[in-house]
Amino acid sequence: MIRAGRAEQELAVEVVRSTRALLCVVDGANRLVLVNPAMEQFTGRSADELVGRPFYDVYVAPEHRALALDAVARSMATGTAFPQEADWLAAGGVRRRVSMTIDVLHDDAGAPWALACLGLDVTEEREREAALRRRAHTDVLTGLPNRSALFDALHQHLDSERGSGCGLLFCDLDGFKAVNDRHGHAVGDRLLADAAARLQSLAGPSDLVARLGGDEFVVVCPGGASARLGMLAAEVTTAFRRPFANPAGELTIGVSIGHAVGEPGEAPDRLVARADHAMYGAKSRRRRRDPRSPG
The missing domain is CATH 3.30.70.270 (Reverse transcriptase/Diguanylate cyclase domain)
Incomplete structure (x- = not known):
């Protein structure tokens, strides 16, 4: 069982390391506590530069900051989060459309302590959809x-x-x-x-x-x-x-x-x-x- 548990942990770590999805964890103080390599590549910053910074200073578009902070506060207060889609700022300030799945992480006492966000860059997909609508x-x-x-x-x-x-x-x-x-x-x-x-x-x-x-x-x-x-x-x-x-x-x-x-x-x-x-x-x-x- 111990070896199986370790194998599962190693597999989970490898998935987080290898996935192209943008994975980050934001704590109750709105600071990044974990980012995966895809987030590093997306933002053009290393994990050392990202961890500990307010998430809204890293990838949130300026006009969306108030809404993002409100969404995090509501999720932490209620223990419930909902899928979202918004513009994120990639390296160099380039805007990308990101679809997010968000889950609330709970501590041993069952209290919410952080949010895990899994983002997918859907920019090209949304552009294709918009082009199809325009043509139609x-x-x-x-x-x-x-x-x-x-x-x-x-x-x-x-x-x-x-x-x-x-x-x-x-x-x-x-x-x-x-x-x-x-x-x-x-x-x-x-x-x-x-x-x-x-x-x-x-x-x-x-x-x-x-x-x-x-x-x-x-x-x-x-x-x-x-x-x-x-x-x-x-x-x-x-x-x-x-x-x-x-x-x-x-x-x-x-x-x-x-x-x-x-x-x-x-x-x-x-x-x-x-x-x-x-x-x-x-x-x-x-x-x-x-x-x-x-x-």
Whole structure:
């Protein structure tokens, strides 16, 4: 039994020494009492430099120090700790995202005396997840938020409890189909990307410009005062009268715009439908004035 116990101890020591996980023990005075080689490598400091130092001066991001101290105090007081995830400072002050499993260590009398923290560097994993989310919410052709991102934003603005409402411009390019049919999809795609960039340049810093699909674009304006929507619609109309430079030569298209204001509690698809209906009204009125205008 003695030899088995020693073997188990030696194995435990070897695991702590060899694991790539970041292992440290923090006592009730918030000082590091144990670090493993992975922590030494992560921080760029030796165990002699780390042991005895306050943990919050070693790896905790400055803006998280108060929360970290509170979490440690609560765990020591209650004897219970919960998994966490936060930014840690690696060697050279580089920020890394670390997922933590924390356990409370008890003395022989059963009282909490320290916390054992096992951290995993999940920076690349979180970056991949964020990139996947961006791709899932981004229109590949124009780089704008796509339909999914648009409706996510509308749900937030129109939430019956937390939303403050929003205005919406529904923009449909006039004459795009003729350009696409005449010059081909490559030219048409370039024109859509340039139209998106022009529309984005006119939007305010808090506005969301999204591609709904095809040659339809939407601008979401938080708050959405009707007067502001009308002014923005006029600016967009004027801007789209300017020709677009293109490898096929200068191309001229127009834009039909409808707008509507949504209040908290309104369904996003209903707001989009109202702005869409207003856009078709504007397109019909223009055609009546000038039957030769592109649709």
